[in-house]
Amino acid sequence: MFSQYALHHAWLIPLLPVIAFIIVGLFLRRIPVLSAAVSVCMSLLSFVLALGVGYGVIDQLITVDNPLIQRMPWLVIPGLTIDMGVYIDPLSAVMLIVVTLVSLMVQIYSIGYMRGDAGFGRFFAYLSLFSATMLGLVIAVNFVQLYVFWELVGLCSYLLIGYYFHKVSAREAAKKAFITTRIGDFGLLIGIVLLQILFGTLDFQHLGVSVPAYVAQQGTGLLTVVALLIFLGPIGKSGQFPLHVWLPDAMEGPTPVSALIHAATMVVAGVYLVARAFFLFSVLPNAMEVIAWIGAFTACFAASIAFTQRDIKRILAYSTISQLGYMMLALGVGSVTASMFHLTTHAFFKALMFLAAGAVLHGLPDKNDIFAMGGLRHKMPVTFAAMTIGVLAISGIPPFAGFFSKDEILLAASQVSMPLYVIAVLTSFMTAFYMTRLLVVVFCGPEKPDNHPHEAPVSMRIPLVVLGILAIIGGYIPYAYHFGDWVRFGPALHMGLNWTIAGTSTVLSVAAMALAWFIYGSGKATSDKLARRFSALYNLSYHKYYIDELYLWLNHTFVDGFGKLLYWIEIYVIEGIVNGLAHLSLQLGDWLRRKQTGNMQRYGYIMFGAALLIVAGLLLLNPLFKGVLCGGGY
Amino acid sequence: MANFPLLTAILLTPICGILVLFFLPREANKMMKMIAAVTMAVALGLTVYAYWAYDVALAGMQFTEDIPWVADLGVHYALGVDGISLPLLLLTMLVGFSTVFVSWNVNERPKEFFIQLLVLVVGAAGTFVTQDLLIFLLFYELWVIPTYIMTVVWGSDKRVTKEYAGMKLTIYLLIGSAFLLAGVVALYLNAYPAGLRTFSMEALAQAHALGNLSEHVQIVVFFLLLIGFGSTLSMWPLYSWAPDGYAAAPTGVSMLHAGVLKKVGGYGLIRVGLLVLPLGAKFWAPFIALVAVVNILYAAFITLVQKDLKYLVGYSSISHMGYVLIGFAALNVISIDGAVANMFAHGVMCALFFALIGQVYDKTQTRHIPDLGGLAHQMPRVATGLMIAGMSSLGLPGLVGFIPEFTIFVGAFKEYPFYTLLAISGIVFTALYILRVLANVLFGPRREEFDACRDVSGVELIPLVVLGTVLVVFGVFPQLLMGMVNSGVEPLMPLLNQLHAAPTLLGGVFQ
DSSP, X not given: OXXXXXXXXXXXXXXXXXXXXXXXXXXXXXXHHHHHHHHHHXXXXXXXXXXXXXXXXXXXXOBTTBOEEEEEEEEEETTEEEEEEEEESHHHHHHHHHHHHHHHHHHHHHHHHTTTOTXXXXXXXXXXXXXHHHHHHHTOSBXXXXXXXXXXXXXXXXXXXXXXXXXXHHHHHHHHHHHHHXXXXXXXXXXXXXXXXXXXXXXXXXXXXXXXXXXXXXXXXXXHHHHHHHHHHHHHHTTOTTSTTHHHHGGGSOHHHHHHIIIIISTHHHXXXXXXXXXXXXXXXXXXXXXXXXXXXXXXHHHHHHTTOOBHHHHHHHHHHHHHHHHHHHHHTTOHHHXXXXXXXXXXXXXXXXXXXXXXXHHSTTOOBGGGOOOTTTTOHHHHHHHHHHHHHHHTOTTSXXXXXXXXXXXXXXXXXXXXXXXXXXXXXXXXXXXXXXXXXXXXXXXXXXXXXOOOOHHHHHHHHHHHHHHHHGGGHHHHHOHHXXXXXXXXXXXXXXXXXXXXXXXXXXXHHHHHIIIIITOTHHHHHHHHHTHHHHHHHHTGGXXXXXXXXXXXXXXXXXXXXXXXXXXXXXXXXXXXXXXXXXXXXXXXXXXXOOOHHHHXXXXXXXXXXXXXXXXXXXXXXXXXXXXXXX | OTTXXXXXXXXXXXHHHHHHHHTSXXXXXXXXXXXXXXXXXXXXXXXXXXXXXXXXXXXXXXXEXXXXXXXXXXXXXEEEEOTTHHHHHHHHHHHHHHHHHHTTTOOSSHHHHHHHHHHHHHHHHHHHHBOBHHHHHHHHHTTHHXXXXXXXXXXXXXXXXXHHHXXXXXXXXXXXXXXXXHHHHHHHHHHSOTTSOOOBHHHHHHHHHHTOSOHHHHHHHHHHHHHHHHHXXXXXXXXXXXXXXXXXXOHHHHHHIIIIIHHHHHHHIIIIIIHHOHHHHHHHHHHHHHHHHHHHHHHHHHHHTOOBHHHHHHHHHHHHHHXXXXXXXXXXXXXXXXXXXXXXXXXXXHHHHHHHHHHHHHHHSOOBGGGOOOHHHHOHHHHHHHHHHHHHHTTOTTSTTHHHHHHHHHHHHHHOHHHHHHHHHHHHHHHHHHHHHHHHHHSSSOOGGGTTOOOOOGGGXXXXXXXXXXHHHHHHSTHHHHHHHHHHHGGGHHHHHHHHHSOOGGGOTTO
């Protein structure tokens, strides 16, 4: 009964947080208790509804090919009809559950984390709006609805990254996030416009029918371009190379926001878009190849940066980029199942790790450098346990959640391309290494005497426990509920484990963890020596390959430089012409005024001369006039 | 209610206000403002009623009135609104209403100020409701004198002196209207033989169908109108009045100029340019599309390096008008829908921007961006308003700016794929300059020197609330705007289809 209700009222899922946003934003901003209560209640309600939807999807046998869609016209002009609606299929149902769950956990966590903050109410209003917009994106029925919420998600992340707006770094990070993702959105928007022109519709269901027909008739050429333009959006949003630069800076926001951005509401939107528009990408092999390679490269590239970072949140941020690369890789090799599965488990363990990092920062305010921490396991046992679970999960150690989903991706990659598989395995090795480094350096070893850490309050521990449990058992979801049967296009790829692949990656991960333990657990001397030994590589990695610097330089030199050049032209050429004309007319008037001498003879000369000139001119130019003047016989 | 002359009432309300203001004693400062506010509120209310009562399904000219005025010349006092003009009339009243509250602190010669402010509103409203070309020009001319006086008396010096800016603004308006007058007279003489001549827009629009207007006449006359309306719309390179003028003019005048008067140009291009001279429009369209792209990108790049808030918004609005131009140039229903809607969206957004800049300037005594910073600490409401205006400017969905831009892109892409690509790239640069200015003015560390600055409150809040609400409501429910606009544009479909089929003139020199 309830699942029926939930299925047909799924629009409530994003609407409830919107209501929370409006109530809190307009009326309750100054009452912390009530603003948190309203937000958390609404989140809880939408989570329950999302669970109902999830159950309903299984119960009603709603599949990807057989979605439940409700539409309502939003914009109707001739030749352009755009609906807003609800698109329920297994793909969106999974996302609804993940997003509402993580949002709920983050909101509960924030009650403790943000206690005493001057903008407490504002923070909860933004959080509610953030999850609402992401939920609106998830249930989108067409590209425009998706783009609308896509941009609003961007706005919310802008507001939340820049939440501590008194900090210049936060302000700049927020701006950077918005502008970098905007560059991707530029491609996305062009792609959407092109789709509208090619197919006359932007509705996912209708496009799902027309696109394969179009490819069968016209080939893939133009459509590949369209698909790659659309993919620019996910490159920006999901922090893929080369538009990944905003994501590490996004940690300027409060830590719960980082958890939300990294796990559920912002960066996975790109992965979700590709999965949602898979009917388009899957028929375009070239586009798929690009996606796979960008994903694989990003995964490896980000991991190589994470090696040397010292800021706890920054390490996690690069690990997110790397894991998102995995998800893109999975999509690129054609496995929506693996991608969505990894998205789900990643949401659990990444949210867990960020919230654990938040607990660390809460216990040790104003210290972000992992080497300034150390030995925290004694004073913060729950946080330590949470972080350990997260690290084991992301490293792909069985039986933690990440193991299963990563295995799916590796398997899918190995079936398509050996190089991609090798890169993915290598990345998995690197991931296990740098995550263990973080764990060991922060929690093990001796305590620092200046540090006075304390465990987080209850409201922060509850989400840690819940997410921790999910990060352990989340990997069994596919076995219990036939995840692969749900979230797929075409025939199911694979169920169950491939022991060769699983075995290889596990062995490598364990080796990497052991290596990291050896280097960082047995005194710092080894790691410093390594850094000195390979100082060029170390610096390259530590400075993120100087890509941020390059972009900044390009922006300041070329964009602003061009602006200055044009402004110079504006002031000295265009204004110059305008003012010159004005000046000229003044001069002309002055000159003509001087000609008015009052001398009659002179006026007479001029009149006579002018008349002569006119007649001569007419004679020369106009044969008809010539005829009149010189007589008809001419 | 059926025969109530609603449009005349809308025009007469501010005129009544002007008359009352004339007879008030100089000392009645508060009273004058109240009267301006009340008359504008009534005019706005009547316009909202008209917007609500307009029958979208029926479309066409509604609330029409027609009284012969100068019978010998064929001049009629003819009023009427359709889906194209009604949103712009609503825009005029929304902005006009807001300007009164923005000018609440004008205590120097308030009588003259508010009289002229209302004259500007009547002038703009008149151009949108009249169905007679000569009366259109008369209303248009109403702007010239008040603009000059208001800029010079109540304005401020910036990069250039206010006298220079006022003069520039006025001369541009005058030159523009000279071209318009020439074009209109040529049209008047060519459209019908002596004895049948008329200034009625509807009758003139039929002259093309009757074959009275040759291609060459249309091309020449359209060019004259393009210069006239183009300079009003700040088409490249005829815009150099705009940034200087906005910067020098008092806030209310900047709001009306950027928010409303620019749109008279776009409206004229559609109502007279396209409807009366379709072949001329078709001939010049590729040229307009090219200029549109220059408008968008050239002005966007210049905006990037502006240091003064008003110059920034001034150049940014030139950039935004490029979208209107390319929407017009694509000459199809979708793109023109977008162009008209974008005029409304930009008008409201730009007026809100100028209103808030006026507030910032009132409190901090500076508009120089490097001198400002962290104002969100002291003025959260101004910050919220600027965020809404800025986000609308960069085309954030959910605010009114997005759907018009999107429809323009969809419509224009079919005709000018390459130009449209360049136009879409404008959204990146817009985001760049908008986010920069928001960051530099609103965010960052708290500055002691602004601690004494009060946030907006009381009547100062009215423009923010009214315009901000419009931005949000029309953004969340775009059909409120697009449905109305489309009811005016859709009837052009046969004409536009016929134009598409028509051979390109003179070998399409600009293609």
